[in-house]
Amino acid sequence: MSVLFLxxxxxxxxxxxxxxxxxxATRSGQLDDLDTPAIRMLHDExxxxxxxxxxxxx
Amino acid sequence: xxxxTVVLPPAAARARTGTSASCAHCESAVPAALVDAGADRQFCxxxxxxxxxxxxxxxxxxxxxxxxxxxxxxxxxxxxxxxxDHAAFHELYVRRTVDGLxxxxxHLEGVxxxxxxxxxxxxxxxxxxxxxxxxxxxxxxxxxxWDDAAVPLSHIARALDRLGYAAHPFRGVxxxxxxxxxxxxxxxxxxxxxAIAVNVMLAALALYSGWFGGIEREHERLFRWVSLGLTTVAxxxxxxxxxxxxxxxxxxxxxxxxVPIALALAAGLARGAVNTVRDAGPIYFDGLATLVFALLAxxxxxxxxxRFAADSAELLHSLAPTAARVVDGERVREVPAAALLPxxxxxxxxxxxxAADGVVEQGSSTIDLSLLTxxxxxxRATAGDVVxxxxxxxxxxxxxxxxxxxxxxxxxxxxxxxEEGHRRRAPVVLLADRLAGAFVAVVLVLAALTLAFWWRVDxxxxxxxxxxxxxxxxxxxxxxxxxxxxxxxxxxAARTGILVKGGDVLEKLARPGLLLLDKTGTVTRxxxxxxxxxxxAWVRPLVLALEAGSPHPLAAGFRRAWPDVAPAVxxxxxxxxxxxxxxxxDGRVVMVGSPxxxxxxxRGGEATPVEDDALTPVLxxxxxxxxGAAAFGDPLRADAARSVERLRARGWRVRLLSGxxxxxxxxxxxxxxxxxxxxxxxxxxxxxxRVVERAxxxxxxxxxxxDGVNDAAAIAAASVGVGVHGGAEASLAIADVHLARPGLxxxxxxxxxxxxxxRVIRRNIGFSLAYNLVGAALAISGRLDPLIAAVxxxxxxxxxxxxxxxxxxxxxxxxxxxxxx
Numbered sequence: 118m119s120v121l122f123l124x125x126x127x128x129x130x131x132x133x134x135x136x137x138x139x140x141x142a143t144r145s146g147q148l149d150d151l152d153t154p155a156i157r158m159l160h161d162e163x164x165x166x167x168x169x170x171x172x173x174x175x
Numbered sequence: 176x177x178x179x180t181v182v183l184p185p186a187a188a189r190a191r192t193g194t195s196a197s198c199a200h201c202e203s204a205v206p207a208a209l210v211d212a213g214a215d216r217q218f219c220x221x222x223x224x225x226x227x228x229x230x231x232x233x234x235x236x237x238x239x240x241x242x243x244x245x246x247x248x249x250x251x252x253x254x255x256x257x258x259x260d261h262a263a264f265h266e267l268y269v270r271r272t273v274d275g276l277x278x279x280x281x282h283l284e285g286v287x288x289x290x291x292x293x294x295x296x297x298x299x300x301x302x303x304x305x306x307x308x309x310x311x312x313x314x315x316x317x318x319x320x321w322d323d324a325a326v327p328l329s330h331i332a333r334a335l336d337r338l339g340y341a342a343h344p345f346r347g348v349x350x351x352x353x354x355x356x357x358x359x360x361x362x363x364x365x366x367x368x369x370a371i372a373v374n375v376m377l378a379a380l381a382l383y384s385g386w387f388g389g390i391e392r393e394h395e396r397l398f399r400w401v402s403l404g405l406t407t408v409a410x411x412x413x414x415x416x417x418x419x420x421x422x423x424x425x426x427x428x429x430x431x432x433x434v435p436i437a438l439a440l441a442a443g444l445a446r447g448a449v450n451t452v453r454d455a456g457p458i459y460f461d462g463l464a465t466l467v468f469a470l471l472a473x474x475x476x477x478x479x480x481x482r483f484a485a486d487s488a489e490l491l492h493s494l495a496p497t498a499a500r501v502v503d504g505e506r507v508r509e510v511p512a513a514a515l516l517p518x519x520x521x522x523x524x525x526x527x528x529x530a531a532d533g534v535v536e537q538g539s540s541t542i543d544l545s546l547l548t549x550x551x552x553x554x555r556a557t558a559g560d561v562v563x564x565x566x567x568x569x570x571x572x573x574x575x576x577x578x579x580x581x582x583x584x585x586x587x588x589x590x591x592x593x594e595e596g597h598r599r600r601a602p603v604v605l606l607a608d609r610l611a612g613a614f615v616a617v618v619l620v621l622a623a624l625t626l627a628f629w630w631r632v633d634x635x636x637x638x639x640x641x642x643x644x645x646x647x648x649x650x651x652x653x654x655x656x657x658x659x660x661x662x663x664x665x666x667x668a669a670r671t672g673i674l675v676k677g678g679d680v681l682e683k684l685a686r687p688g689l690l691l692l693d694k695t696g697t698v699t700r701x702x703x704x705x706x707x708x709x710x711x712a713w714v715r716p717l718v719l720a721l722e723a724g725s726p727h728p729l730a731a732g733f734r735r736a737w738p739d740v741a742p743a744v745x746x747x748x749x750x751x752x753x754x755x756x757x758x759x760x761d762g763r764v765v766m767v768g769s770p771x772x773x774x775x776x777x778r779g780g781e782a783t784p785v786e787d788d789a790l791t792p793v794l795x796x797x798x799x800x801x802x803g804a805a806a807f808g809d810p811l812r813a814d815a816a817r818s819v820e821r822l823r824a825r826g827w828r829v830r831l832l833s834g835x836x837x838x839x840x841x842x843x844x845x846x847x848x849x850x851x852x853x854x855x856x857x858x859x860x861x862x863x864x865r866v867v868e869r870a871x872x873x874x875x876x877x878x879x880x881x882d883g884v885n886d887a888a889a890i891a892a893a894s895v896g897v898g899v900h901g902g903a904e905a906s907l908a909i910a911d912v913h914l915a916r917p918g919l920x921x922x923x924x925x926x927x928x929x930x931x932x933x934r935v936i937r938r939n940i941g942f943s944l945a946y947n948l949v950g951a952a953l954a955i956s957g958r959l960d961p962l963i964a965a966v967x968x969x970x971x972x973x974x975x976x977x978x979x980x981x982x983x984x985x986x987x988x989x990x991x992x993x994x995x996x
Contacts, residue, residue, distance in 0.1 A: 119391075122397065125401060129405075132370055136366065140363050140367070143359050148359075148362055152312055153292060157292060
C-alpha cells in the first residue's frame with residue numbers, strides 16, 4: 118500500500134477547501150466589481166499622516 | 176473679482192486665437208480684469224500661460240488636437256432633488272439593509288477617474304447619518320447607505336450634485352439583482368469546472384506517463400476511479416446546465432447546441448464508468464472535464480460581450496423627467512413621476528416636458544409632439560385639450576390634470592421599446608440561430624449513422640466514434656460567435672461615442688445605400704454669426720425681445736451680435752418650427768423668420784437682402800411690413816467635407832436635405848463636393864419625411880442623419896436614423912444611433928465599423944464550416960479519438976469566440992485619446 122493512497126485524497130481535500138473558499142467569495146459578492154477596488158487601493162486611509170509626503174524638488 | 180458677468184463663449188467660437196475671452200489653454204472664461212487687449216492670446220492664469228508657452232516652444236501643439244475639451248466647466252445642475260424624499264420614490268428605489276439603514280443605488284453623471292471615486296466615497300460621509308458610499312466606477316453607480324431619520328436623501332444628492340455629479344435613481348434595480356445572481360452563479364460554475372478539469376488532467380498525466388513508462392495496477396485503478404469521481408462531480412454540478420438546457424430544448428422541440436453536448440457528456444461518462452469498473456478499456460474523463468470548463472468559459476465570454484452592449488444603453492438614461500411639479504393647494508411640490516396618480520394637478524412650465532398624460536385645465540400654449548409622433552408642427556393646447564407625457568410645452572405655463580400616469584403613458588411605451596431596442600437581434604443573428612438548429616439535427620443523424628455503421632465492426636469503437644463526432648462538431652460560429660461579434664461591436668462603438676440601439680443597425684449600415692444629411696447642426700456647427708444687417712436700429716430691441724427665450728441658434732446669433740442692446744419685453748410669442756417667431760412687443764406685431772415665413776405674413780421684403788449663397792437670410796417685419804433683413808453665416812464643420820468624401824468613396828449616395836434657403840444649401844453642398852441635384856433646401860419637416868418615405872419605397876435602405884429639431888419624423892421613418900451630438904431630446908428617443916461626439920467623422924467610423932463587423936461574422940462562419948467538415952469527416956471515418964475531439968472542439972470554439980471578442984471593429988480614432996475606463 119503506497120503513500121499515494123493517502124496523499125491523493127489529501128490533495129483532493131485541499132482542492133475542496135480552495136474551491137469552497139472561491140465559492141464563498143463569489144457568492145458573497147467579492148468578485149462583482151473588479152475595477153473599483155483597484156482604484157481604491159490608491160486612496161489613503163483617513164486619519165493617517167495628512168501632511169503630504171511627496172517629493173519637494175525645488 | 177469683477178462683478179461683470181462674462182458670457183462663456185460657445186464651443187465654436189472657442190478658437191485658439193482667443194479673440195473671445197476664453198483661455199487659450201484650458202478654454203475656461205478669462206475674467207474681464209485679466210483680459211489683455213493687446214495680446215492675441217488670452218489666459219485665465221499664469222499657470223495656463225506657462226503651460227501654453229512650454230507646449231508651443233517645444234512644438235507640442237498637437238496637445239490641443241488631442242485633449243478632450245469640456246463643453247462647460249463642472250457645474251451643479253441646481254436641482255433640489257426634493258422628489259428623492261418622497262414616499263413613492265422610496266418605495267421604488269430605496270431598500271433596507273440588515274442594520275436597518277436605508278440603501279439606494281444612484282447613477283451619477285460625470286464619473287470618469289480615480290479622483291471621482293475618492294470624492295464620491297468621501298463627501299457624503301461629511302453629512303451626519305451617512306454610513307457608507309461605494310462607487311462602481313465602470314458603471315458610475317453609487318451605492319449609498321444612510322440613516323434616513325438623520326438625513327434626507329435629497330441632501331446627499333445635493334452634496335454630490337454641487338461637485339458636478341448629478342444623481343439619477345438607478346432604474347434597473349430589479350434587473351440588477353437578477354443579473355448579479357446570474358453572474359455569480361456563472362463564476363462559481365466556471366471556477367469549480369476549472370478546478371476539476373485541472374485535477375482530472377493531472378490524474379490523466381499520471382496515467383499517460385504510466386502508459387509509456389509502466390504503472391502499478393493498483394495505482395492505475397486509483398487514478399481511474401479518482402478521475403471518474405471528479406468528472407461525475409463536474410457533470411453534476413457545473414455541467415448540469417447542459418443537461419437542463421438539452422431537456423428544455425427537447426421539451427420545446429427545438430434543437431439547441433446543448434443537445435449533442437449533453438449526449439456526448441452522458442455517453443462519455445457512461446462509457447468511461449463502465450470501463451473503470453471493468454478495469455479495462457480507454458477512458459476520456461480528462462477530455463470531458465475540459466470540455467465542460469471550456470464551454471462554460473466560452474459562454475461566459477459571450478455573456479460579457481452582450482452585457483457590454485446592454486450597459487451602453489444605460490447611457491441613454493433619464494429621457495423621461497423623473498420629477499413632476501404637482502400643485503398642492505397653494506404650493507407646488509416636486510414629486511417623482513412614478514408617483515403621479517390620476518387626478519393630480521400638474522404645473523407645467525414653458526420648456527418643461529410633460530410627465531404624464533392628462534387634460535389641460537388652465538393655460539394656453541403650444542406643444543411640441545415630436546418625441547411621440549415625430550410630428551414637429553407644434554399643436555395648440557388650451558383648456559379641455561388632451562396632452563401626452565413626453566411632449567414638450569413650448570409656449571406658456573399650463574395646469575394639467577393627470578389622466579394616465581407613469582407606466583401607462585404613451586411615453587412609457589416608447590421608452591420600453593427603446594430599452595428593448597438593444598435586444599433587437601440582427602437578421603444575420605436570427606438566421607444563425609435557425610441554422611444552428613438545423614446543424615444540430617444533421618449532427619445527431621450522422622452520429623446515429625456512424626454508430627450503426629461501426630457497430631458491426633466493433634461496438635466499443637462505434638460508441639467512441641459517435642462520441643467523437645458529437646463532440647467535435649460545433650456550430651459555435653453560429654450560436655456563439657455571431658451574436659457575440661455584434662454585441663462586442665455595439666459595446667465598442669459605445670466606447671468611442673457611437674451609441675447603437677440594436678444589432679440590426681450594424682447589418683444595415685454595412686452595405687452602402689442612401690444617406691440623407693440635415694444641414695444645420697449636422698454638417699455645420701449651428702453656430703450662427705450675424706454677418707449683415709439692413710434695418711433701422713430701433714427694430715433691434717424688438718427682435719431681441721422675441722428671440723429672448725428661444726433656443727434656436729439664430730436667436731443666440733442675434734444676441735451675440737447685439738450684446739449691448741437691451742431687449743424689450745414680448746407679451747406673446749409663437750414659434751413655428753422651420754419658419755420663425757411671431758409675437759407682440761410693445762404693442763406691435765413683430766415677426767422674425769425665414770423669408771418664406773415672413774413674406775407669407777407681411778408686405779414688402781421684395782427688395783430681398785443680398786442672398787449671398789452661403790448666408791442664411793432672415794427677415795424682420797413690424798406691424799405687417801418688412802423692415803429689416805439679416806444674413807447669418809454658419810461655418811461648416813472641419814471634418815464635414817472629408818467625411819462626405821469618404822462616405823461617397825465607399826459607395827454611399829449622399830444628399831443634403833435642409834429647411835434652410837436653397838441657395839445656402841447649394842453653396843454648402845458645393846463645398847462638400849456634392850453635385851447640385853443632391854442638395855435640396857427649403858424642406859419643411861413634412862417634406863423631409865416625404866423624401867425619406869419615397870426613397871425607402873424605391874431602392875436601398877435610407878439613413879437619415881439629423882439633430883431631431885425639425886427632422887424627427889424623417890429620422891423615425893428612415894431604416895436607420897442617426898441623431899447627432901447636440902441634437903434635440905427627440906433624437907435621443909427616436910434615432911437608432913446617437914453620436915455622442917460632434918462632427919461627421921463618427922458617422923464614417925460607424926459605417927466602416929459596421930462593414931468590418933459583418934466581415935468578421937462571415938469569416939467566422941467560413942472558418943467554422945471548414946472546421947466542422949474536416950472534423951466530422953475524421954470522426955466518421957474513425958480516425959478521431961474522442962480525447963482529441965474534446966480538445967479540438969473547445970479550441971475551435973474559443974478561437975472563434977476570441978476572434979469575435981477581440982475583433983477590432985470599432986477603434987478609437989487616432990486623433991482622440993484613449994478612454995480612461
